[in-house]
Amino acid sequence: MGTLNKEQMEACCYTDGPLLILAGAGSGKTRVITHRIAYLIDELSVNPFNILAITFTNKAAKEMRERVDALVGFGSESIWVSTFHSMCVRILRRHFDEIGGKNNFTIYDTSEQKTVMKEVLKLLNLDAKMYPEREMLNIISKAKEQYIGPDEFEKQNPANYRNQQIANIYREYQKRLKNNNTLDFDDLIFKTIELFEHSPETLRIYQERFKYIMVDEYQDTNHTQFLLVKMLAARYRNLCVVGDDDQSIYKFRGANIYNILNFEEEYPDAKVVKLEQNYRSTANILNAANGVIANNEGRKDKRLWTDKEDGAKLQFTEYDNEYQEAESVVSDIASKKRIGVSLSDIAILYRTNNQSRILEEKLIYANIPYRLYGGTNFYQRKEIQDIISYLKVINNPADDIALRRIINEPRRGIGDTTVNKAQEFAISNDMNLYDALLMAEEIPGLQRAAAKIKVFTDLMDELRLMAGSNDLTELFDMILEKTGYKMNLEAENTDEARARLDNIEELRNKVVSYEEEAENPNLTELLEEIALVADAADDDGDGNQVTLMTLHSAKGLEFPYVYMVGMEEGLFPSSMATCSDDPDDLEEERRLCYVGITRAMKELNLSAATVRMLRGTKMYSKVSRFIDEIPANLIERKGNAILRQESTGSKYDAPFSIKKEKPYAGVYKKPAYTMSSPEISKGMPGDVAINYQVGDTVKHIKFGKGTVKEMVKGGKDYEVTVDFERVGEKKMFASLAKLKKL
DNA sequence: GAACCCATCATTTTT
DNA sequence: TGATGGGTTC
Numbered sequence: 001m002g003t004l005n006k007e008q009m010e011a012c013c014y015t016d017g018p019l020l021i022l023a024g025a026g027s028g029k030t031r032v033i034t035h036r037i038a039y040l041i042d043e044l045s046v047n048p049f050n051i052l053a054i055t056f057t058n059k060a061a062k063e064m065r066e067r068v069d070a071l072v073g074f075g076s077e078s079i080w081v082s083t084f085h086s087m088c089v090r091i092l093r094r095h096f097d098e099i100g101g102k103n104n105f106t107i108y109d110t111s112e113q114k115t116v117m118k119e120v121l122k123l124l125n126l127d128a129k130m131y132p133e134r135e136m137l138n139i140i141s142k143a144k145e146q147y148i149g150p151d152e153f154e155k156q157n158p159a160n161y162r163n164q165q166i167a168n169i170y171r172e173y174q175k176r177l178k179n180n181n182t183l184d185f186d187d188l189i190f191k192t193i194e195l196f197e198h199s200p201e202t203l204r205i206y207q208e209r210f211k212y213i214m215v216d217e218y219q220d221t222n223h224t225q226f227l228l229v230k231m232l233a234a235r236y237r238n239l240c241v242v243g244d245d246d247q248s249i250y251k252f253r254g255a256n257i258y259n260i261l262n263f264e265e266e267y268p269d270a271k272v273v274k275l276e277q278n279y280r281s282t283a284n285i286l287n288a289a290n291g292v293i294a295n296n297e298g299r300k301d302k303r304l305w306t307d308k309e310d311g312a313k314l315q316f317t318e319y320d321n322e323y324q325e326a327e328s329v330v331s332d333i334a335s336k337k338r339i340g341v342s343l344s345d346i347a348i349l350y351r352t353n354n355q356s357r358i359l360e361e362k363l364i365y366a367n368i369p370y371r372l373y374g375g376t377n378f379y380q381r382k383e384i385q386d387i388i389s390y391l392k393v394i395n396n397p398a399d400d401i402a403l404r405r406i407i408n409e410p411r412r413g414i415g416d417t418t419v420n421k422a423q424e425f426a427i428s429n430d431m432n433l434y435d436a437l438l439m440a441e442e443i444p445g446l447q448r449a450a451a452k453i454k455v456f457t458d459l460m461d462e463l464r465l466m467a468g469s470n471d472l473t474e475l476f477d478m479i480l481e482k483t484g485y486k487m488n489l490e491a492e493n494t495d496e497a498r499a500r501l502d503n504i505e506e507l508r509n510k511v512v513s514y515e516e517e518a519e520n521p522n523l524t525e526l527l528e529e530i531a532l533v534a535d536a537a538d539d540d541g542d543g544n545q546v547t548l549m550t551l552h553s554a555k556g557l558e559f560p561y562v563y564m565v566g567m568e569e570g571l572f573p574s575s576m577a578t579c580s581d582d583p584d585d586l587e588e589e590r591r592l593c594y595v596g597i598t599r600a601m602k603e604l605n606l607s608a609a610t611v612r613m614l615r616g617t618k619m620y621s622k623v624s625r626f627i628d629e630i631p632a633n634l635i636e637r638k639g640n641a642i643l644r645q646e647s648t649g650s651k652y653d654a655p656f657s658i659k660k661e662k663p664y665a666g667v668y669k670k671p672a673y674t675m676s677s678p679e680i681s682k683g684m685p686g687d688v689a690i691n692y693q694v695g696d697t698v699k700h701i702k703f704g705k706g707t708v709k710e711m712v713k714g715g716k717d718y719e720v721t722v723d724f725e726r727v728g729e730k731k732m733f734a735s736l737a738k739l740k741k742l
Numbered sequence: 743g744a745a746c747c748c749a750t751c752a753t754t755t756t757t
Numbered sequence: 758t759g760a761t762g763g764g765t766t767c
Contacts, residue, residue: 083757185757250754250756351754352753353754354758354759374754552754553754574753576753592754
């Protein structure tokens with residue numbers, strides 16, 4: 001594992017012109033990207049400043065940044081490693097004014113979008129039953145993903161009353177955002193494209209800057225992201241996209257699988273490299289995954305292989321009901337624990353979040369610690385939103401939504417009637433709510449509340465003054481004190497109030513750590529980080545826990561032991577997909593199954609329940625078709641599943657409607673790659689004289705002094721583990737790290 | 743402004 | 758089944 005294999009190297013060294021890396025699950029994709037960046041810098045002397053690496057999640061960005069840091073000697077800080085959204089924010093902060101915006105905009109999250117939409121519907125006097133907020137926001141989001149503004153929306157859709165109304169809603173919604181000096185998530189990308197279209201000079205700046213562009217998880221990009229990348233790469237065309245069409249599972253959120261499938265049509269001179277060697281799973285697991293995904297049509301032709309051993313067969317058990325299933329999974333985990341398996345090596349994966357409940361119950365009962373991913377976000381809690389709203393109003397008084405949220409929180413006698421009057425006045429005078437409050441005395445009908453309003457605006461003005469000094473932790477504490485928010489909670493003296501105080505404390509910690517880390521801490525950037533980096537609670541190092549998560553959130557992760565529960569028709573694949581007339585919906589479920597299977601390294605246990613309580617009613621389901629798509633020689637069936645296979649007169653209707661045996665090539669193995677191709681090794685990193693060994697003190701250009709702990713030879717490179725005085729242990733490649741013996 | 747009742751409606755999620 | 762939201766009542 002020390003070096004790159006042939007294809008990985010090929011992908012690493014092909015740097016001029018468009019490149020598509022089809023990276024199968026577990027094929028060492030991140031390694032390739034990071035090594036590619038290192039190669040660009042160290043071997044081709046590309047200025048790190050000219051490199052852009054785009055990821056989808058902050059987590060991925062962070063991981064990539066760390067790995068690049070470890071590989072690249074110097075200058076890695078000037079590489080842009082960022083998500084689409086934070087990249088766009090960074091660009092818009094400098095140029096939004098060129099298309100009539102303000103560069104100090106704030107970002108609205110989903111709940112704020114919803115509030116805006118409610119107001120829009122009220123203003124337009126539309127029935128929320130006919131025009132539900134959620135659906136409206138969805139339609140707008142889909143439009144924005146297609147780079148369709150309100151006017152185009154009206155033009156492109158059938159000219160009926162409803163569509164006209166929706167276009168009006170869209171227009172009004174945008175107007176509100178603009179008045180509040182805010183953008184929603186989709187706008188970040190939309191407006192950046194708009195900026196580039198409107199101002200070719202600005203686009204040119206970024207084209208010149210980003211001479212080398214890499215996009216990870218390319219199968220997850222939506223249309224606007226595709227457009228954005230295309231614009232940026234248009235000049236130098238050094239565009240490298242990495243992805244796996246078989247792992248495209250985010251269609252529902254706008255991902256367009258054709259971005260990756262048609263990459264070669266978009267870029268006819270594109271080079272394609274396939275990474276097909278899997279380093280993660282046993283052969284049995286891998287071939288099970290291959291067997292399942294082979295049922296999809298219109299995929300890129302590729303087949304994962306491994307030189308690992310067959311390993312244990314997959315297990316499938318059908319239980320009577322979901323309680324039995326959960327209990328059995330948990331007792332299995334308990335026995336693993338007893339023989340010394342680390343709980344952090346175990347994951348339970350399911351299709352829908354609500355399946356976690358029973359599992360949690362049984363885990364708690366069995367006294368097995370677990371970590372649940374998903375669920376309510378920390379930032380969605382009321383108290384957190386409240387405090388953030390204070391920060392938002394201080395930062396951007398035009399933010400009506402945040403203002404309304406806190407104007408009477410805690411109670412200060414400014415009720416809905418008062419606020420509504422002020423809001424009406426604001427709208428008819430084309431000003432924002434805060435400005436209206438400042439002149440409350442002159443607003444008819446507000447004289448009585450004016451005194452209270454003044455106390456509030458004075459408080460906010462005072463806090464805003466404090467924000468100017470940029471001592472954010474102090475500002476945070478002042479908000480809690482001066483608004484009485486903290487006092488109120490303390491006075492409540494309930495468990496709930498104490499939990500809220502704890503959450504606020506946690507938010508405070510985030511502010512503190514932001515201030516410590518930021519180069520130039522300021523409120524705008526803090527809020528941006530909160531909006532953009534709202535990942536579910538940081539991993540607290542406490543490792544020995546079972547992981548519970550949806551199949552979706554498991555993408556990109558791996559676990560030695562995996563349980564996939566709820567393998568039932570109607571649940572997985574979901575009934576939405578089985579009933580859909582778009583066959584791709586079913587294929588997407590299958591890809592999700594493929595993702596799930598390929599998370600497992602050593603052992604994969606699948607299970608189903610014959611009867612399951614679903615939405616208050618008992619559901620009798622057939623076993624998931626995906627179980628039958630796993631080649632029979634790779635899987636052992638237990639429980640009801642066996643009864644069904646053996647006796648035709650089952651109590652429930654024959655679960656296996658699709659029983660025909662699919663032709664299968666059998667267990668597929670390739671010998672491990674041996675490096676011999678002179679063509680590939682030419683100019684590769686690796687011809688560095690190594691004059692140090694384990695125990696020596698060495699110096700790294702960035703990390704400083706350290707001691708060599710371990711050197712693993714692989715091919716012509718060494719993977720060196722060094723314990724640095726300042727930053728602790730790091731793994732790096734001898735050829736790239738350029739360590740000097742002291 | 744809080745407490746309560748009824749109706750409704752349910753995938754997947756990041757930014 | 759159970760969470761959520763709107764509307765009503767005290």
